Amino acid sequence: MKQVLLIGAGNMGFAMLRIWTRMAGHRFSVVEVNEGLRQRAEEVGAQAYAAAADLPSGYEADILVVATKPQAVADAIAASRGCLRAGGLLISVAAGVTIGAMRRNAGEGPVIVRGMPNTPAAVGEGMIVCCASANAHTPDLERTHALLSAIGRVAFVEHEGMMDAVTAVSGSGPAYVFYLLEAFNVAGVAAGLPPDLAMTLAKQTLFGAAKMALDPQVDPSVLRAQVTSPNGTTAAALSVLMDADHGLAPLMQRAVEAACQRSRELGE
Numbered sequence: 001m002k003q004v005l006l007i008g009a010g011n012m013g014f015a016m017l018r019i020w021t022r023m024a025g026h027r028f029s030v031v032e033v034n035e036g037l038r039q040r041a042e043e044v045g046a047q048a049y050a051a052a053a054d055l056p057s058g059y060e061a062d063i064l065v066v067a068t069k070p071q072a073v074a075d076a077i078a079a080s081r082g083c084l085r086a087g088g089l090l091i092s093v094a095a096g097v098t099i100g101a102m103r104r105n106a107g108e109g110p111v112i113v114r115g116m117p118n119t120p121a122a123v124g125e126g127m128i129v130c131c132a133s134a135n136a137h138t139p140d141l142e143r144t145h146a147l148l149s150a151i152g153r154v155a156f157v158e159h160e161g162m163m164d165a166v167t168a169v170s171g172s173g174p175a176y177v178f179y180l181l182e183a184f185n186v187a188g189v190a191a192g193l194p195p196d197l198a199m200t201l202a203k204q205t206l207f208g209a210a211k212m213a214l215d216p217q218v219d220p221s222v223l224r225a226q227v228t229s230p231n232g233t234t235a236a237a238l239s240v241l242m243d244a245d246h247g248l249a250p251l252m253q254r255a256v257e258a259a260c261q262r263s264r265e266l267g268e
């Protein structure tokens with residue numbers, strides 16, 4: 001039975017915990033300062049404590065997961081590092097907190113994984129991108145994958161510098177998609193549809209198209225070409241969306257660059 005200790009069971013911590021507690025072979029303990037959130041964690045089957053010092057004597061975690069706000073990560077690691085067994089793994093999902101910064105509080109021993117999940121993790125469809133410390137070996141990456149793949153798709157990057165771009169694409173990305181739905185809905189209403197129907201059409205279209213595009217063998221540009229008859233309705237819309245100067249591609253590039261820049265600033 002693998003012991004997993006989660007520090008911080010707020011939005012992201014609880015989203016992961018709720019799915020993890022259904023996994024076999026793991027036992028979950030939680031350290032969370034907020035009483036209501038501790039109760040919520042216990043309701044899904046974890047043992048919850050107000051502080052690491054309250055854990056049963058002799059408790060040793062195989063994996064320590066830190067899901068506090070970035071500014072609380074250093075204190076959370078300093079308070080709980082003694083609970084991680086020798087050879088244990090420390091995973092943080094805090095945005096912008098570097099492996100080097102965590103190392104200062106974690107000491108030289110543990111393998112550290114910096115992960116960036118996104119909110120669809122709450123429904124088991126997250127995208128979680130991880131970067132591991134230099135002392136990580138294949139079994140550490142396998143342990144990370146085994147835990148995090150329960151909440152979505154897991155990818156690893158070798159260079160930590162890529163985490164700003166990861167944050168800007170998949171970390172913040174769900175908000176771009178939610179805004180796309182809002183914009184799609186507004187456009188549907190402007191074209192004459194009742195708001196409820198416009199939103200249903202927008203959501204189901206996005207869901208269905210995403211499902212078709214998810215196949216790794218499929219190139220979205222091929223799917224697009226297949227539904228675009230020359231001089232038809234789709235072609236008329238795409239001539240607006242694919243405008244080289246004012247279309248979606250340059251807009252998306254500016255949006256992702258803005259998020260990248262902000263991620264770099266927050267990491268400084």
Ligand SMILES: NC(=O)c1ccc[n+]([C@@H]2O[C@H](COP(=O)([O-])OP(=O)(O)OC[C@H]3O[C@@H](n4cnc5c(N)ncnc54)[C@H](OP(=O)(O)O)[C@@H]3O)[C@@H](O)[C@H]2O)c1
Pocket residue numbers: 007008009010011012013031032033034037067068069070072075076079093094095096116117118119171
């Ligand atoms: N939400 C997302 O979509 C998302 C996506 C990617 C990454 N993340 C990352 O996930 C992390 C958590 O975000 P969140 O939205 O879940 O934050 P949150 O809802 O504020 O959850 C963090 C919880 O940890 C508690 N806490 C703080 N310090 C603690 C400590 N030393 N020991 C135990 N509990 C402690 C907090 O209590 P107090 O509020 O009293 O401090 C809070 O209840 C962030 O670092 C964020 O960058 C979030």
